[in-house]
Amino acid sequence: MMKQLDYARMSEVFARFAAAEPEPKGELDHTNAFTLLVAVALSAQATDAGVNKATRGLFAIADTPQKMLDLGLDGLTEQIKTIGLFRQKAKNVIRLSEILVERFGGEVPSSRAALMSLPGVGRKTANVVLNIWFHYPAQAVDTHIFRIGNRTGLCPGRDVEAVERAIEDNVPVQYQGHAHHWLILHGRYICTARKPRCADCLIRDICQFEEKTA
Known part of the structure; x- marks a missing residue:
């Protein structure tokens, strides 16, 4: 299994996500x-x-x-x-x-x-x-987060609950509230399953994925 990124690099990753999208939102429409x-x-x-x-x-x-x-x-x-x-x-x-x-x-x-x-x-x-809704720093791990958590070394784990724990244990607390949103959006639009858009990636120089695309 890929090794977890160290604290300094984790902090840098989420600082970049926060700078690019300070208030990420879920994409499901709702009113309450x-x-x-x-x-x-x-x-x-x-x-x-x-x-x-x-x-x-x-x-x-x-x-x-x-x-x-x-x-x-x-x-x-x-x-x-x-x-x-x-x-x-x-x-x-x-x-x-x-x-x-x-x-x-x-x-x-x-x-x-x-x-x-x-x-x-x-x-x-x-x-x-x-x-x-309740603004609790819970981490909803979907297929995107599971994939990029293991691919990048951000939050590796053998199953979704292990990846969830890795996020909770290793992402700096000030980023916990939005962590899963940043990761989902990153996996959905940049670090895609078949052909990740590494050239457009904010964390290309930190990510541990060895097979980066041009």
Whole structure:
């Protein structure tokens, strides 16, 4: 496994990310904690652009758990049918809406354990909600972060939880709040899977990836 970058180089990496994009944002459209939770749950194995297209109309009529229940399973299914795995996702959203109403007073809880008790909500989804809505420095590790964490030596790990711990343990605290956003965007647009754009990379001289592209 690639060796973790030392503290000085980690600090320089995130200082560069911060200088280039001081306030990075998630790319899923939402208006409140509930719509964020639903959008992230729907985004599994789907693109953010595809989810945003489907939820534009959905959230205009169902932006709370009760309104989602009022829309019903058939109505929700119709709204999100362009998203992959839409039937199972619709069932999960209806059930999590029921649980939010029954157990949490219609509010999205702010603990990881409570979020992960909801259908269709795993650790990554919970961490996205905790980070974006509740401003907790949770690290949501997706395929982009897992790839570049290991490729660059920034936060290597054998699985997503190991990479998550590497970010939490080694990224300087002042960058923790935005760390996963910078890494996701870097992996999505620069350090891409098949042909990374090394010539356009802010951290080319620090990255440990040996097969840099021209």
